[in-house]
Amino acid sequence: MNDERTPLPHGGISGQTGGVHPLVDAPALERLLRRDPPPILLDVRWHLAGPPGAESYRKGHLPGAVFVDLDRDLAGPPGPAGRHPLPEPEAFEAAMRRAGVSGAAQVIVYDDADSTAAARLWWTLRYFGHEQVRVLDGGYHGWVEGGREVTTDVPAPAPGDFVARPGRLPVLDAAGAAALAGDGVLLDARAAERYRGENEPVDPVAGHIPGAVNAPTSGNVGVDGRFLPPELLRERFAKLGATDALDVGAYCGSGVTAAHEILALTIAGVPAALYVGSWSNWVADPSNPVATGEN
Known part of the structure; x- marks a missing residue:
């Protein structure tokens, strides 16, 4: 690229x-x-x-x-x-x-x-x-890795004039994520063992949102950390049912790695919404159902 x-x-x-x-x-x-x-x-x-x-x-x-x-x-x-x-x-x-x-x-x-x-x-x-x-x-x-320059000098940038105008990308709340898991494709970006509920190192409850499909973000990049080419990303997501013909969303543990999933989907040409609260928000409500094992 x-x-x-x-x-x-x-x-x-x-x-x-x-x-x-x-x-x-x-x-x-x-x-x-x-x-x-x-x-x-x-x-x-x-x-x-x-x-x-x-x-x-x-x-x-x-x-x-x-x-x-x-x-x-x-x-x-x-x-x-x-x-x-x-x-x-x-x-x-x-x-x-x-x-x-x-x-x-x-x-x-x-x-x-x-x-x-x-x-x-x-x-x-x-x-x-x-x-x-x-x-x-x-x-x-x-x-x-190419021998390019790095520094320890800390710059003092001139103040910017950025104005925050929220709502320019689609987001999901818990209800929207649950609906999308049934009517569209909801991708769980966490590692497979967390998705299956075998290991949960951070949040108090293990498992995944019922109906969600596991798509670990590690599969979006190669061993060098660089994103896979668009055609390979499209193929990966299509195998999981995520195409631009359906509504797609993504979540993770707390909305960080799920943003990586959104970026990979964007590269693949698949619009997607982010469940910012993700699993840490989902399990905060004990009435939300939890699934374990493979979907």
Whole structure:
């Protein structure tokens, strides 16, 4: 994917990406950074377990990149709405302005490699109305593997003028997710053992939403963390019943890896809604049914 303006595949959500492919690779980003003005770079490295993303950022990041904290900037406080509910528009707007995001600016976001956290930032920016945002395919590791420059210098960006306008991408609540599992296709983006209810390391109840189909996000990328080509992603999702002929949605544990699923579906040309509260919201209501095993 070395074209700086690769169009979406036929049937893709072109209006949701400004007609530009939502991914950019490292060579193309190098060219973009030589332009005036260059794109805004946001580092959103985040680890469910392990060192904080801010620590990785301090040890080295792309020149000019500003760190964005997933827990603080891309989510509201955890609670019944989920472990990573949507942030309030005012809070997200302030965070993006601190990072230098302005209305017409192109934004490139990245994480370590597989775009799990970067996809949440991509989706959140799109949900709040910023169209010119793309994900660095392969992330930080893909950037440094070619010997490209990194730095420990922390930039001080000029404040941006980003205005948060929520509702620009489709979302699901618990009732909508339950309905979609019966009338359309609801993808569960978690690992298979969590879906089956064999292992639940985070939430208090194990299992999945009845009728949901398991589609772990690990299947969206190769061993290098880069997304599979659009035709392979389309084939993968079609085998699971998810095509642009049906209503499709996705959830995970708390709405982070499910955003990765939405990004993969977008690349494949399949519009999809995100259940932001995901499993952590679903199990907060004891009246919601729980399924285990294979669907």
